Amino acid sequence: MSFVPGQPVTAVVQRIEIQKLCQGENLILGFSIGGGIDQDPGQNPFSEDKSDKGIYVTRITPGGPAEVAGLRIGDKIMQVNGWDMTMVTHDQARKKLTKKREDVVRLLITRKSLEEAVKHSKGSHPRQ
Amino acid sequence: MGVSIHGGHRAPSAGSDPHHLSPRCDSPTHHPLPAPSPPCSPASPLLLPPSSSASKIDSLRSKVDLLKLPLALSTKSISERKIQLGGAGERRSAGGGGGACTARSPPTRDMDNESQYSGYSYKSSHSRSSRKHRDRRERHRSKSRDSSSRGDKSVTIQTPGEPLLDAESTRGDDRDDNWGETTTVVTGTSEHSISNEDLTRVTKDLEESTPLECKRFIGPALGGCLSFFALITPLAFLILPQVLWRDALKPCGTPCEGLYVSLAFKLLVLLISSWALFLRPPRATLPRFFVFRCLLMVLVFLFVASYWLFYGVRVLEPKEEDYQGIVEYAASLVDALLFIQYLALVLLEVRHLQPAFCLKVVRSTDGASKFYNVGHLSIQRAAVWVLDRYYNDFSVYNPAVVNLPKSILSKKMTGFKVYSLDENTTNNSTGQSRAMIAAAARRRDNSHNEYYYEEAEMERRIRKRKARLVVAVEEAFTHIKRLHEDEAGASPKHPREVMDPREAAQAIFAPMARAMQKYLRTTRQQAFHSMESILTHLQFCITHNMTPKAFLERYLTPGPTMQYQQQSGRGRQWTLVSEEPVTSGLRQGLVFSLRRLDFSLVVTVTPLPFLRLGEEFIDPKSHKFVMRLQSETSV
Numbered sequence: 001m002s003f004v005p006g007q008p009v010t011a012v013v014q015r016i017e018i019q020k021l022c023q024g025e026n027l028i029l030g031f032s033i034g035g036g037i038d039q040d041p042g043q044n045p046f047s048e049d050k051s052d053k054g055i056y057v058t059r060i061t062p063g064g065p066a067e068v069a070g071l072r073i074g075d076k077i078m079q080v081n082g083w084d085m086t087m088v089t090h091d092q093a094r095k096k097l098t099k100k101r102e103d104v105v106r107l108l109i110t111r112k113s114l115e116e117a118v119k120h121s122k123g124s125h126p127r128q
Numbered sequence: 129m130g131v132s133i134h135g136g137h138r139a140p141s142a143g144s145d146p147h148h149l150s151p152r153c154d155s156p157t158h159h160p161l162p163a164p165s166p167p168c169s170p171a172s173p174l175l176l177p178p179s180s181s182a183s184k185i186d187s188l189r190s191k192v193d194l195l196k197l198p199l200a201l202s203t204k205s206i207s208e209r210k211i212q213l214g215g216a217g218e219r220r221s222a223g224g225g226g227g228a229c230t231a232r233s234p235p236t237r238d239m240d241n242e243s244q245y246s247g248y249s250y251k252s253s254h255s256r257s258s259r260k261h262r263d264r265r266e267r268h269r270s271k272s273r274d275s276s277s278r279g280d281k282s283v284t285i286q287t288p289g290e291p292l293l294d295a296e297s298t299r300g301d302d303r304d305d306n307w308g309e310t311t312t313v314v315t316g317t318s319e320h321s322i323s324n325e326d327l328t329r330v331t332k333d334l335e336e337s338t339p340l341e342c343k344r345f346i347g348p349a350l351g352g353c354l355s356f357f358a359l360i361t362p363l364a365f366l367i368l369p370q371v372l373w374r375d376a377l378k379p380c381g382t383p384c385e386g387l388y389v390s391l392a393f394k395l396l397v398l399l400i401s402s403w404a405l406f407l408r409p410p411r412a413t414l415p416r417f418f419v420f421r422c423l424l425m426v427l428v429f430l431f432v433a434s435y436w437l438f439y440g441v442r443v444l445e446p447k448e449e450d451y452q453g454i455v456e457y458a459a460s461l462v463d464a465l466l467f468i469q470y471l472a473l474v475l476l477e478v479r480h481l482q483p484a485f486c487l488k489v490v491r492s493t494d495g496a497s498k499f500y501n502v503g504h505l506s507i508q509r510a511a512v513w514v515l516d517r518y519y520n521d522f523s524v525y526n527p528a529v530v531n532l533p534k535s536i537l538s539k540k541m542t543g544f545k546v547y548s549l550d551e552n553t554t555n556n557s558t559g560q561s562r563a564m565i566a567a568a569a570r571r572r573d574n575s576h577n578e579y580y581y582e583e584a585e586m587e588r589r590i591r592k593r594k595a596r597l598v599v600a601v602e603e604a605f606t607h608i609k610r611l612h613e614d615e616a617g618a619s620p621k622h623p624r625e626v627m628d629p630r631e632a633a634q635a636i637f638a639p640m641a642r643a644m645q646k647y648l649r650t651t652r653q654q655a656f657h658s659m660e661s662i663l664t665h666l667q668f669c670i671t672h673n674m675t676p677k678a679f680l681e682r683y684l685t686p687g688p689t690m691q692y693q694q695q696s697g698r699g700r701q702w703t704l705v706s707e708e709p710v711t712s713g714l715r716q717g718l719v720f721s722l723r724r725l726d727f728s729l730v731v732t733v734t735p736l737p738f739l740r741l742g743e744e745f746i747d748p749k750s751h752k753f754v755m756r757l758q759s760e761t762s763v
Contacts, residue, residue, distance in 0.1 A: 033762075039759065059762070090759055
């Protein structure tokens with residue numbers, strides 16, 4: 001998940017669609033995010049590269065919409081509804097996720113196990 | 129000493145036979161002894177009376193032993209050898225003590241032998257009764273000599289100005305501990321080392337006591353004459369016209385008087401500043417001329433000479449009448465002299481204050497090194513400067529401290545010996561030495577191991593003795609209390625003996641003397657401290673209310689060389705060894721050395737780095753901080 005500045009970032013991503021849950025007045029998604037370009041990346045327990053300032057999923061409410069949709073703790077969010085999440089501040093990320101008008105968020109997330117699965121599958125099926 | 133082969137009537141005879149003891153002790157009834165020997169104890173007649181058959185054997189044995197003795201007597205080596213001989217083949221140990229009894233020609237080396245005996249008595253395997261006899265005899269001998277520092281046995285101190293132990297006892301420590309090893313050493317080697325040390329000591333004493341060199345005072349005397357002449361000149365300029373053609377002089381009133389006043393004050397200032405700056409006893413004689421000083425003296429001489437010349441031609445000859453002009457002329461001379469003095473101040477005193485070079489001074493024998501910053505000086509001046517600092521900063525040079533202990537060094541020496549049977553060996557010499565070095569390198573030796581353990585052992589020993597010394601001194605100091613004036617008449621019923629510092633020092637010296645001696649011997653400092661000096665220092669400490677720790681600081685660490693200097697006006701002889709002429713200035717990469725008899729100081733010059741100092745302005749308001757965030761938002 002580390003990137004070389006100036007080069008396009010490549011990652012194996014998974015699409016996750018979360019339906020927002022209506023709880024009283026708020027629409028909640030059921031997870032917490034951490035990270036951002038204005039945050040301290042060294043304290044991120046989930047990132048492999050401690051200079052990675054991306055947005056990470058730090059907590060998932062059990063039984064919430066995110067868990068149901070397949071989001072897991074430690075995932076890095078690459079896009080939210082088409083908006084890039086790799087170079088945003090923490091507050092911008094929060095805003096993109098909590099737009100009141102949208103009740104569905106489509107995320108592109110990446111995690112380490114995805115890459116390994118792809119490698120594994122590539123290795124077992126070298127033709128593909 | 130007469131070498132007569134009689135039974136037992138020779139002073140340095142064998143120690144191994146006890147039969148010699150009693151006849152020697154009843155000396156008035158037998159032949160007079162060639163060497164002074166103390167009266168032996170009355171306990172000795174307990175031993176066997178002389179028997180003729182044994183005496184013949186003994187005489188032969190003593191003859192053999194006598195041949196083994198070196199003719200240069202040193203009590204320690206002789207008595208020690210006696211003990212070895214005694215230990216080798218004796219039946220009764222009393223002979224060993226008896227043999228040593230007679231071999232002590234100088235009575236002041238008591239403590240020397242005393243500790244040696246202590247080492248011996250624990251190592252030898254003699255019967256208790258014989259040891260008792262020996263101890264008793266020693267005690268009697270000690271009492272008879274009335275010597276000090278036998279532990280707590282006696283108090284009065286007799287011997288002034290002797291080194292605590294003579295210089296040969298530097299080896300004594302090895303001998304004490306490895307005496308078995310040296311039993312079979314041929315005496316020749318020890319004899320040579322004695323004479324070498326004595327020789328260096330004698331030459332050192334000689335050079336210290338050279339008569340005051342007159343050369344030392346020529347420079348200052350010359351300068352003094354010149355400055356006196358220069359100071360007198362203005363006054364002479366003023367007085368001569370008055371004396372010679374007084375009537376013809378035009379009277380000058382107020383301006384002249386003003387000039388007189390200013391002249392007087394300037395002369396006074398010149399006088400005082402000359403006294404302050406230049407009238408100092410010279411601290412060193414330099415091998416070559418001190419360039420700046422010579423320059424200044426030449427300048428002064430030229431100035432004064434030219435002024436006199438002008439005066440002579442223009443004033444004295446035509447008998448100039450304008451007195452005011454003459455006074456102004458004299459005033460201008462004084463001004464010029466003041467400026468020359470300013471120049472002298474700058475050249476001699478100020479120019480070298482700004483540091484420009486860094487000197488590294490390394491002592492050649494033990495590698496003690498220091499770094500100093502000096503300004504622009506000539507090599508000889510820098511040498512004087514370094515020597516000034518050397519006496520204060522460097523710990524005293526102790527020739528007794530060697531890097532590798534003898535036991536290891538001697539093993540290293542015994543390598544392969546290469547003998548060449550050819551007659552012309554010149555072309556093979558380097559090859560041989562290289563072969564030897566290669567062989568020695570290949571040979572697996574564990575001397576580093578021994579060195580390590582030897583060092584550790586030495587360290588331990590020093591620490592142990594230091595602990596004993598500290599405790600002994602602390603305890604000794606508790607025996608003394610300062611008497612205040614109001615206490616003096618306070619208790620008439622407990623009259624205590626009131627002592628002055630010297631007596632107090634002597635009183636408490638005895639219990640600590642032995643520990644002190646052992647400690648000094650272990651750290652090989654015994655050559656620097658005589659008993660008298662220790663007593664003086666103790667007296668000094670008592671007078672100034674010093675604690676035991678303050679008393680000991682002088683002995684626990686080897687201090688700077690200045691501490692051990694005797695105040696003689698003779699001065700120290702140092703030789704400046706340099707490849708460049710010594711009046712040239714210091715520059716980078718210069719190396720010169722200051723040599724003394726047995727060591728030298730090597731000085732390397734490096735320029736101080738040029739510092740480029742930059743500036744960075746920090747606005748005090750620019751100090752702002754933020755917390756490191758790691759916020760977590762739930763969405």
